[in-house]
Amino acid sequence: MGIRKFRPDRLFDGTQFAAPGAVLVCDDSGRVIDLIPEAEAGDDLEPLQGILLPGLVNCHCHLELSHMRGMIPEHTGMVPFLTAVMKNRFAGPDLIGEAMYEADNAMYQSGVVAVGDICNTANSVAVKEQSRIRYINFIEVSGFVPSGARDRYEQALGVMKAFAATGNAYMAPHAPYSVSPALFSLLGATALSTMHNQESAEENEFFSRGTGPFNDLFKTLGVDIGFFRAPGTSSLRAVMPYLPRAGKMILVHNTETSADDLFSWQQARPALRFCLCPRANQYINDSLPPVDLLQNSGHPLVLGTDSLASNHSLDLMAELFVLLDHFPELGLEQALHWATLAGAEALDLDKHLGSFEKSKQPGLVLLRGRSTERIL
Ligand SMILES: [Zn+2]
Missing domain, CATH: 2.30.40.10 (Urease, subunit C, domain 1)
Structure with missing residues (x-):
């Protein structure tokens, strides 16, 4: 040697x-x-x-959406974006496979060594089996109607089995607005999990007042949410009682997270990471996360690219420089730590990486x- x-x-x-x-x-x-x-x-x-x-660690990606690059216009807002993803995510297996292969290879060439990747399907298994990148797979579970919780959970277990040979896989709730208390309780505690959190002001509006575009989303999907009573608080505080107190949780986006949310969380559980995906926030909502506030919370921050449905590339360094351009007091040294060792620690890979x-x-x-x- x-x-x-x-x-x-x-x-x-x-x-x-x-x-x-x-x-x-x-x-x-x-x-x-x-x-x-x-x-x-x-x-x-x-x-x-x-x-x-x-090597760089990308803590939030959806490799299986790589074929959606350029399909959805920028600045639509959250609900039109989600509707467009659900409408356009299906495509031929060759197209999906080729796009994932290219995205994986581009990440590898750019220096990414590990990815926390959201999986709604088993579509990415074959690419990951050959990849030189270490993937931590988060099998995403959603279902806002409590009576459907068991079926949704079983479905996710099926996807999880398909990832058994590709490395670590964990169940992960999609977002506060898409997971019922019954489904949260089936998910229970895992050593590591992740959840999209407060990605838009509309998400908080839905929980605090019961109004706004999220009602249109359920209407479009034909989901009757007559059972739902807005709890009169932010989305994060609304689901906090259902989140396990043990295990590590990576909350992704957090663009509308407030000081009160952070205070409540600190009472609830400590092992939290905030993942920032600023270019996806710019793409969908023309917004950016409250970096100072999150940083002052004392919880570690990490970086992600989100998917090619809401980003022009899976380039972690581009995320880092967007943050430095908008928050210059942050400094390159701190931001590089988020992109490397903090990311590896968040995904429990710091024994070998970071x-x-x-x-x-x-x-x-x-x-x-x-x-x-x-x-x-
Ligand atoms: Zn995402």
Whole structure:
């Protein structure tokens, strides 16, 4: 096994920038041997122009929607977007398969080493079996009508079985507005889960006042929600009593999350991650998450791309730079931590990924300007 010694312009180790002149020593496969000063590194250094990073972790994606790139116009708002996804998500298996293969490959080339991926179907199993990316599969469950909970749960169990050989799979509730208390209770506690949360102001309106476009969504779907009484609070606070207190939960989007929501959550349970997908928020609602508020909550933040139905590419670095452009006080070092080690920790993959610690094999990525390139 050969030894490689990389001497980049700058090196980010997963948590912070290393002192100038740091050299990463690893084997041919990228397994980390050491991080040392140039003066101790000897000969055969490989200079790299740019910032050397551990592999990137995309905590929220829907690979199975990759064929929907460009199908839905931008800035429609949440309910028209959801309706369009349900209408257009079906396509021939070849088209779906080819689009997933391309998206997976593009993510790999851009330096992504792990993905938290939402699955409503088993369509992505074959691509993931061949992929060089590590997938954590979240089998998504939805059903707002309480009497249908058992059927929806059984259906999701069937999808989960199909993912048995591809790595870890966990059940995940879709969103506060699409999961009944009965279904939440069937899901129970898992070591890790995720949920779309407060992606639009309309979602909070539905729970706080019972009005707004979400009523139209159920009407369009032919779902009778006569049983529903708005609890008079935000969507997150409305479902909090049904969410398990154990296990880690990654809440995705959070564009309409308030300080009161965070306070309530802190009383309820601690193991929370906030996943930001800013380009999807811009695409659908022309909005951005309240980064300062979420950051000040003390819960770790991570990044995701969402799907190609609501994004132009699955480029995690583009998400990071949108945040830096709009919240410059954030700083590159913090944002890179979210894209690497914080993401790996959120998906329980930090034993092997996320940082240049000895014996990890996190992948090596070079950031030049705003684009990334995989080195190993
Ligand atoms: Zn999503």
